[in-house]
Amino acid sequence: MKRKLCTLGFLTLALVALTLGSAWAETIRIGLMCPLTGSWASEGQDMKQIVELLAAETNKAGGINGNQVEIVVEDDGGDPRQAALAATRLTTKEISAVIGTYGSSVTEASQNIYAESGILQVATGSTAIRLSEKGLPLFFRTCPRDDEQGMVAAKTLGDLGFAKIAILHDNTSYAKGLADEAKSLLEAQGKTIAFYDALTPGERDYNAILTKLKSAAPDVIFFTGYYPEAGMLLRQKMEMGWNVPMLGGDATNNPDLVKIAGNQASEGYMFLSPPVPADLDTPEAKAFIDAYKAAYGNAPGSVWAVLAGDAYRVIAEAIAQTKDTSSEKLAAYMQKEMKDFSGLTGKISFNEKGDRVGDLYRVYKVDAAGAFVLQP
Template identity: 35%
Template sequence: MRHLFTAAALAFALASQSEAEVLIGVAGPMSGKLAWTGTQLRRGAEMAVANINAAGGVLGQQVRLIVADDFCDPRQALAAAEKLVADGAVFVIGHYCSGASIPASKIYAAAGVLQISPSSTNPMLTEQGHANVFRVCSRDDAQGHKAGNYLADHWGDSKIAILHDNTTYGKGLADETKKQLNMRGVTEAVYQSYTPGKDDYSVEVAALQTAHIAVLYLGGYHTEAALMVRAARDRAYPVQLISGDDTATEAFGLIAGPAAEGTLFTFVADPRRNAEAAEVVERFRAENFEPDSWTLHSYGAAEIWAQAVTKANSLDLQAVIAALREDQFDTVLGRIDFDKKGDLTVQSWVWYVWKSGEYVPVE
């Protein structure tokens, strides 16, 4: 009996401790080919939670982070979302991939859980009309518009190929780019899909070379982009590779090696350059972690949620949504405010180039 009483008392104490915590989640590809970017989301969220707790938590309660792996896969994203909801998360930072965020958003909407994606750029995420869904990155309709104009301005007289991986993100971005390119009166020589996840793309690259393609616009992820540009350079084929925001990761340079040099891509303004982010960036680097790509967007999503809860003086979803729609937030990303869809009021994309092993803004 003494043993049973002790176990019951321990269970009660653990339950009481859990009630004193606010649970939030971070969801993304924590394993698989995009694990590098999943790590960025996790590290950004972990640092933010540590700083929030050091400042007293939210509403006098400490915050605990739950990590969910969705493998950048729609079905696994549903399972990850259901697990986070079942575990009691009131807010989720995620997902990374649009193809994961969009199906998961339906789970969060039904459960009354706030979702802020650091990185899902497909317009459909917020066009669905879920009031609980926000994002701290710009959209692919704006990104494709910028890319299409750039292609028309610089390579309008050249043979252009547009390839995509048939994912929500990759095909969506390729289609937005194609739409604007065609609006400018330029028709691509090749538009087709490729199979993601292969170890070698020399056959696809050889076909582009045979077709005398001068510029390849790739709608897809950095792993395949890196392998394609490597295959091209191995053939002494100087095709210009241009891609989207997923190319903004150190992993692209590591996979592509010297072949990364000269690759162009669009990405949001690098938050590491923000004065507001200097202290946080310094802390990451002191831990031998470079907060590139979407790390600070994950951190910023957590910052915004904590500020919104404080402004609302409540964890109630509707109160927090109202605060998100009505207020502005000072973050490592700069000052953030949202429109009625949950998108940033200012859509901004910047051109970058891989140069000497890192990506820098195009001058």
């Protein structure tokens, strides 16, 4: 009798294990690495909300090929060291692919970790050229590259009639890369680079470097760093009574810039960026923005978080079409067969390096009310 009970017990345990194993196999786990803390936390919070909203919509519609999706989130803090730890944790959680992250130097700290683990990575707000020049076959991004932005920057500064230009960066992979690209293109146009240097991100007082900038007497400042520092520069530049125009790169596209600088100091500030969420005009984008507002009460703060949504959508589409979660098969499909996929930010295709194909950049100006206005 005891032997029969033991046999029955083992069979029951085996059945439970098989059932749990089957349920586990039916769940598609997608990683999300984003800055939920630190100076870029507003970007990360939007990224998390967007990706989780899209996954919930997928699950409500029956999942991907009948399988439910689970988003596994890790906070990278907007810091390369923390990103390496976050990436390492995600590689242990049986994910099929990972979305993220925001900030080129932060993404770069995670690239080799995902590559060595054989995990597909789709970056979102990481535009540094060198990220896709390493020959990593599982690396993709839904955002454009800095060489595209550099060309738009040089053209914009030239079209606006500026001849003597100051370039200020922050020594991060993204900002330094964009600064170097713009400098080279502007010098080729015969423009004078009156100032070229870096600030230290995260400081509260930039009066010293603003004084150096002012002594160079530029026609315009091109700042290639991020929105927290851009906001401080604008506010402190106004406080010192210096009215020189300022153009920023795409990392300054965040409404927190206006909160930091104030409406008066922000007015007239221009920046380069893919379209802000309010200017996205695809049917998919409009439906998504409506769903986001219904869920969270407001629109996403910037396009970088929406590009995380596009990363989720291309991964989900690749899984649906290949009926597979192998990173190699997903990457092959995205690179060779995904053509003009209808993303939230427009049509999406990838080249052999994993870079998004097509020009997304536009010029925006901040108006008196602090709104970002698309320029003709």
